[in-house]
Amino acid sequence: MKIGMALLAGFLFGAGLSLGGMTQPAVVLGFLDLAGAWNPRLLFVMAGAVATTALGYRLVWRARRPWFEDSFKLPAARRIDRRLLLGAALFGIGWGLAGYCPGPALASLGAGLAPVALLVAMMVLGWWLAARLPARNNDAK
Amino acid sequence: MYIRIIEYMNVWIVTMHPWLLSALGGILIGLSAVLLMGSLGRIAGISGIASGLVTGAGDRGWRIAFVVGLVAAPWLLQWLRGDSGIGAPPMSWPWMAGAGLLVGFGTRLGGGCTSGHGVCGMARLSPRSLLATLVFMLMGVVTVFVVRHLLGVVGP
Numbered sequence: 001m002k003i004g005m006a007l008l009a010g011f012l013f014g015a016g017l018s019l020g021g022m023t024q025p026a027v028v029l030g031f032l033d034l035a036g037a038w039n040p041r042l043l044f045v046m047a048g049a050v051a052t053t054a055l056g057y058r059l060v061w062r063a064r065r066p067w068f069e070d071s072f073k074l075p076a077a078r079r080i081d082r083r084l085l086l087g088a089a090l091f092g093i094g095w096g097l098a099g100y101c102p103g104p105a106l107a108s109l110g111a112g113l114a115p116v117a118l119l120v121a122m123m124v125l126g127w128w129l130a131a132r133l134p135a136r137n138n139d140a141k
Numbered sequence: 142m143y144i145r146i147i148e149y150m151n152v153w154i155v156t157m158h159p160w161l162l163s164a165l166g167g168i169l170i171g172l173s174a175v176l177l178m179g180s181l182g183r184i185a186g187i188s189g190i191a192s193g194l195v196t197g198a199g200d201r202g203w204r205i206a207f208v209v210g211l212v213a214a215p216w217l218l219q220w221l222r223g224d225s226g227i228g229a230p231p232m233s234w235p236w237m238a239g240a241g242l243l244v245g246f247g248t249r250l251g252g253g254c255t256s257g258h259g260v261c262g263m264a265r266l267s268p269r270s271l272l273a274t275l276v277f278m279l280m281g282v283v284t285v286f287v288v289r290h291l292l293g294v295v296g297p
Contacts, residue, residue: 005180006203010210011217012173013185013256017226018215020166021159024228032278032285044163045170046259052171053264057178066182073182075262077252080269087251088258088273092280094243097288098232101255102248103187105241106208108227110216115230119241126245127192133250 002068014107020045023108025099032096087130151222174261177207186257187211188248196249232294251277 021027021041030039065071077084095101100108100119108116154162174185181203183190190204198204219225230237248254251273253262258277262270288294 002181002203003206005176006206007210009173009177009180009185010207010212011214012169012176012210013187013207014211014214015218016166016169016171016173017211018166018218019154019169019226020163021226022166023215023226025231026228029231029285029289032281033289034282035286035290041159041163044160045167048164048167049170049174049260050167050263052168053174053260056171056175057264060175060179063179066178067180069180069182071182072178073184074265075184075252075267075269077269080272084251084269084273085276087247087249088276089247089280090243091247091251091254092277093284094240094245094247095255095277096281096284097243098230098237098240100240100244101187102191102244103211103254103256105244106187106191107211107215110212110219111225111227113227113230115232115234115237118234119230119237119244122238122241123245124192124195126242126247127188127249128195128245130246130249131192131196 005068013103016045016049017104017107020048023104025104028099028101028104029096032099147221154222170256170260171264174256174264184257184261186253186261188245188254189252189257192245192249236294247277 017023022045027039027041030037031042060066061072098119100116102123105116105120105123109120157165177183177185183203190207193204194201194208215225215227232240244254251258253270253273255277258270258273263274
């Protein structure tokens with residue numbers, strides 16, 4: 001049942017990305033290109049997603065626990081640190097270079113495009129490298 | 142009968158204004174996030190879910206299932222309506238490689254991406270996520286400006 005729920009959630013997510021235009025890097029780069037022919041589609045995707053999530057989260061949080069687990073697992077981190085800011089900045093640069101964030105990159109794998117496979121392989125390498133950073137660099141005060 | 146429903150839905154989709162279709166796509170993403178929270182109590186952050194598969198998170202099953210669904214969706218749309226929605230890569234392979242490394246490293250270091258911080262975090266009104274979203278949006282805009290308008294690089 002858990003596996004089925006995760007599969008359905010992944011499917012809904014991928015379908016939303018595809019219909020929303022987010023698996024077209026040209027659309028994403030068009031949103032980030034304020035000095036060019038600006039494409040607002042990403043803004044509509046974000047608005048629809050954030051509004052639905054904000055509303056839906058409040059509904060499901062009325063229950064004491066999720067349907068198939070013991071507790072809701074919400075991020076515990078509260079502090080705004082160098083790690084958060086540097087990570088977001090590096091991600092933004094990479095996003096602007098090719099127009100792929102992790103969701104669309106993975107969802108685009110199915111088309112069998114070699115450059116996308118390369119981007120995903122390097123993204124996985126990046127995840128692995130970042131997870132190997134020593135803790136003192138991770139949580140610099 | 143079944144085929145007719147698919148055809149009707151496809152006509153509805155292709156005649157829809159792109160902005161409206163994007164909002165609909167966003168609602169599907171939101172439903173995905175709500176389903177994952179309601180059923181498994183998890184944030185629908187793609188970088189967090191998928192990176193857990195290579196950094197030794199113990200619970201692999203649901204992570205693999207989510208990624209399988211994510212990859213299968215455009216493929217199934219291709220089969221149903223003849224359009225996967227997947228666009229061509231806009232840059233040559235060295236740019237793609239560099240972009241991938243930065244996206245992977247940055248999202249893991251910063252604890253989230255467009256979905257985890259941008260959608261789920263903003264929906265929770267998390268100050269960390271609001272700030273992270275502002276930072277990666279801003280850096281994305283600056284990067285596109287530099288690459289397209291200062292360096293003059295457009296496409297491969």
